[in-house]
Amino acid sequence: xxxxxxxxxxxxxxxxxxxxxxxxxxxxxxxxxxxxxxxxxxxxxxxxxxxxxxxxxxxxxxxxxxxxxxxxxxxxxxxxxxxxxxxxxxxxxxxxxxxxxxxxxxxxxxxxxxxxxxxxxxxxxxxxxxxxxxxxxxxxxxxxxxxxxxxxxxxxxxxxxxxxxxxxxxxxxxxxxxxxxxxxxxxxxxxxxxxxxxxxxxxxxxxxxxxxxxxxxxxxxxxxxxxxxxxxxxxxxxxxxxxxxxxxxxxxxxxxxxxxxxxxxxxxxxxxxxxxxxxxxxxxxxxxxxxxxxxxxxxxxxxxxxxxxxxxxxx
Amino acid sequence: xxxxxxxxxxxxxxxxxxxxxxxxxxxxxxxxxxxxxxxxxxxxxxxxxxxxxxxxxxxxxxxxxxxxxxxxxxxxxxxxxxxxxxxxxxxxxxxxxxxxxxxxxxxxxxxxxxxxxxxxxxxxxxxxxxxxxxxxxxxxxxxxxxxxxxxxxxxxxxxxxxxxxxxxxxxxxxxxxxxxxxxxxxxxxxxxxxxx
Numbered sequence: 001x002x003x004x005x006x007x008x009x010x011x012x013x014x015x016x017x018x019x020x021x022x023x024x025x026x027x028x029x030x031x032x033x034x035x036x037x038x039x040x041x042x043x044x045x046x047x048x049x050x051x052x053x054x055x056x057x058x059x060x061x062x063x064x065x066x067x068x069x070x071x072x073x074x075x076x077x078x079x080x081x082x083x084x085x086x087x088x089x090x091x092x093x094x095x096x097x098x099x100x101x102x103x104x105x106x107x108x109x110x111x112x113x114x115x116x117x118x119x120x121x122x123x124x125x126x127x128x129x130x131x132x133x134x135x136x137x138x139x140x141x142x143x144x145x146x147x148x149x150x151x152x153x154x155x156x157x158x159x160x161x162x163x164x165x166x167x168x169x170x171x172x173x174x175x176x177x178x179x180x181x182x183x184x185x186x187x188x189x190x191x192x193x194x195x196x197x198x199x200x201x202x203x204x205x206x207x208x209x210x211x212x213x214x215x216x217x218x219x220x221x222x223x224x225x226x227x228x229x230x231x232x233x234x235x236x237x238x239x240x241x242x243x244x245x246x247x248x249x250x251x252x253x254x255x256x257x258x259x260x261x262x263x264x265x266x267x268x269x270x271x272x273x274x275x276x277x278x279x280x281x282x283x284x285x286x287x288x289x290x291x292x293x294x295x296x297x298x299x300x301x302x303x304x305x306x307x308x309x310x311x312x313x314x315x
Numbered sequence: 316x317x318x319x320x321x322x323x324x325x326x327x328x329x330x331x332x333x334x335x336x337x338x339x340x341x342x343x344x345x346x347x348x349x350x351x352x353x354x355x356x357x358x359x360x361x362x363x364x365x366x367x368x369x370x371x372x373x374x375x376x377x378x379x380x381x382x383x384x385x386x387x388x389x390x391x392x393x394x395x396x397x398x399x400x401x402x403x404x405x406x407x408x409x410x411x412x413x414x415x416x417x418x419x420x421x422x423x424x425x426x427x428x429x430x431x432x433x434x435x436x437x438x439x440x441x442x443x444x445x446x447x448x449x450x451x452x453x454x455x456x457x458x459x460x461x462x463x464x465x466x467x468x469x470x471x472x473x474x475x476x477x478x479x480x481x482x483x484x485x486x487x488x489x490x491x492x493x494x495x496x497x498x499x500x501x502x503x504x505x506x507x508x509x510x511x
Contacts, residue, residue: 164327217320
């Protein structure tokens with residue numbers, strides 16, 4: 001390569017603005033692409049993930065600087081210690097979870113009963129329930145709440161359900177909450193609910209029959225009036241299919257039972273369904289679907305395959 | 316996942332998003348911090364602390380223009396703070412009012428692929444020549460050509476305006492171009508590329 005290549009490099013500043021470009025001098029002084037061992041990254045990541053495990057009330061670490069008056073730091077240190085111990089106690093949580101396809105009812109200390117759908121969990125802090133008179137429960141998955149009324153000194157104590165983005169506040173009522181990938185929603189069966197939605201200043205008041213869904217990725221909210229049975233029937237071990245398509249049911253089968261659903265013909269997803277199917281036993285559900293849709297539906301190795309190959313009659 | 320989704324996930328306490336961010340940027344942060352301080356355990360701690368802070372403050376994070384630039388700046392601050400703490404403990408005469416913003420950016424020879432044909436002596440000289448550039452210029456070059464940041468992002472990382480970044484890059488380039496050692500080295504590299 002003639003030296004002119006090196007000396008004739010453009011001086012124009014515009015080259016710097018170009019993401020890919022740049023003076024050849026830098027492209028020629030080769031930066032070595034260095035790599036860290038994967039084990040190092042993995043172990044460091046583990047350390048982080050463990051560090052943030054119980055982070056809800058974590059105390060900021062206050063750096064101790066020896067130049068300041070010493071007693072302040074002793075005081076600060078003891079406050080930090082107190083807060084750490086305090087938050088440790090507060091963070092001690094009771095946790096209940098269900099596996100795929102399992103429905104279970106949890107009775108909370110205040111008389112509230114929570115029915116968990118498959119692949120769901122709730123947790124609460126018994127310490128803060130006891131000493132701070134709060135009734136906060138965190139939920140992932142889907143649960144039906146039958147909340148008991150609670151009064152302390154003539155004051156009603158609210159019950160709160162927290163999902164990733166939503167905060168549901170009630171006094172005593174029956175409602176269904178879902179927090180699944182791409183779907184957070186509340187359906188109110190009875191009573192009154194106050195719902196806090198991100199970026200919405202005023203809490204939303206729900207009345208029986210209301211459905212409110214929130215899509216965090218699109219920051220969009222949907223409110224409508226529904227037949228609540230459609231959303232709550234699972235706790236009585238059946239699924240009400242009216243207004244659902246086969247595709248929507250497939251979604252439920254995946255999230256609640258953990259079975260992947262494969263459609264050989266995508267058009268089949270649009271098939272409207274009606275009636276009821278039992279939901280406590282996936283095999284019975286599939287048998288019922290097979291009868292109703294006249295499609296070939298099979299369950300093998302955790303995969304549900306929907307096809308219509310053998311049953312199609314062409315004239 | 317695109318960057319805005321990661322940031323959104325992080326703000327909404329999605330551990331998965333944090334995990335993806337971690338995997339995506341860990342090495343970049345690591346090698347960047349090593350340029351300021353070659354002690355690996357301190358670099359690891361700085362990144363760790365930075366991620367802990369990031370998680371703890373996730374709800375109050377404002378708008379992030381460039382996630383990578385944001386992480387580079389935050390982890391550098393953490394590292395400087397850790398270094399400051401160490402100096403405070405070891406050296407009682409150290410005045411802690413001193414803003415430790417001037418830890419120089421230094422390349423090591425592991426940062427460059429230098430042809431095997433060039434002997435060690437010259438290799439060291441080339442590295443010295445590059446390292447003689449002012450810290451800001453070296454850092455800008457590194458961020459531009461190694462980390463592939465845009466000029467805007469570099470200005471965010473360095474906390475200086477766009478034009479100053481351009482000037483720094485330009486100056487670094489001109490100094491190196493005038494250095495016979497570098498030019499000869501480049502010739503050697505380019506020749507080697509043609510021969511093979």
